[in-house]
Amino acid sequence: MVLSIPNLKKNIPLAPFTTYKIGGPADWFVEVHTTEELTQAVLEAKRRKTPYFLLGCGANILFTDKGFRGLVIRNLANKTTFLEKNKLVAESGAIIGDLLNLCYQRGLSGFEHFVDIPSTVGGAIWQNLHFLSPDRKHTIFISGIVSKSRILAEDGNSTTVDGEYFRFGYDTSILHKQKDIVLDVTFQLSQKPKSEIKSVMEANREWRKTKQPQLPEFPSCGSVFKKIEDVGAGRLIEQAGLKGMRIGDAEISGKHANFIVNLGNAKANDVLALIQYTQKTVKEKSGYSLNTEIMVVGEP
Template sequence: MLSIPNLKTGEILAPYTTYKIGGPADYFVVVKNQEELVNAVIEARKNNIPYFILGTGANILFGDKGFRGLVIKNEADNFRFENTDLIAESGVTIADLIMETARQGLSGFEHFAGIPSTVGGAMWQNLHFLSPDRTRTVFIEEILHSAKLLNEDNEIITVSKDFFKFDYDYSILHDQKFVVIEAVFRLEQKPQEEILKQIKDNLEWRNEKQPSVEQYPSCGSVFKKIEGVGAGRLIERVGLKGYKMGGIQSSPQHANFLFNIGEGTAADVIALIKLIQEKVKKETGYELETEISFVGDF
């Protein structure tokens, strides 16, 4: 038996994701601090119940049949400053950290303005965005100093950033069952006006190029980028930009965003992904790989 306070059963997952898609979880809990997070994971492991740590649900597609196991919605969101270091629990949203660090005149998080993410999700995928001059990619690893993890033996360990083996859209969290509990970010002092200007520039860039997630629920880009070619451009080349499959549509603004036009299902997303992959392969020879994770039963 799972000894977890406020445990729910049969909770529908759709509202907890940016896609607004996903069936029921057998077990579901919202954790509000690191002790609750660690307890929920250890309880699931002790009872041999599969578990999934959910941040803002911005990089995953839950299946229409939901999740057989425990979904742990991570809202452990305490953080504090020590000089120019920020120590944050893994459920804090990057949006909250952007506002608070900007207030303190500390630079580092402003590059990620407008991206839905928790600290844990950002580390899982090595969150990234274009540099201010748009000539390179800035990664979250550049400001990460160290982190506290729960390892597979239920021990809490402290690791440096090298431990994560960060790469583009990759960290060791993809392959090993570590849970991020807390992270230390090393920031730089900067005039507040400069930080606020960068936030504004990045939000404007996003509004211009990408459909808003509030209006068009999605998971951001579905396919991995192909250097020098662009997944979105390939979708456009084969005539599928703006194409609809059930309740899912390739965005007319940014073809690599497949958004939920209302009543969209995971089955619709998968059908559109398959169609795009097949047509792009047949007509251009390129193989498009997905960058989002598919979680649960489909």
């Protein structure tokens, strides 16, 4: 198989490109810096019938130890343009934290709720990025500020869609079912005093520091298991006595039981074994089934 893509690399370890710092090699690997390069890489993989995977910050995926048989496209397309009426167009590889900083400088509110969550725009749409509201009583989703988006649809044509197209839910969007590629997103923001934006950022940052193990000291993928309404996946794991449980260098965090952290040299198989052990133990002790929120990608 020969892929005609500029700057294509062969046999590249994926671990450095993920927040878990785990994962074997991709057969083929390319970093794209513009929407045009992203489109061409995806279309070439489709033409050659080569399996491909689009990678953002790698903050919600666990690459297997054997890695990925096909092409991994790392999305670094991050151009941003401010439009009138408090709108921002961002390419899909733009980092949410960078958008927050840009908006804060202009007194534009919308991204501050997601401070310190590692994510590209594309990954945020895929999962409908979310965090607790400042009063901690409900959840704020990125879908709330999505106005429209340019996508490369599954059929290879690019088109513009509105926010509703994505059928956003908790931890989900249409992208879980359909292989559309987000090229850019137009966000609708609102004017707010900088002091108000800053106080949300600081409160959220503080909350995360006290409740969750922090990157880069504790590589992780955030919450491993999906939320169980009114019960809490983390609480069930804690009640099952699993905090601090370890397999290899993978450990159920002592700070937040829904995080499995990499203590240094964890393998994907260590994390997967710990996930299975947790699911089995929680089921036996509480009757609840835990479903994973993170995505496992690559050759089993």
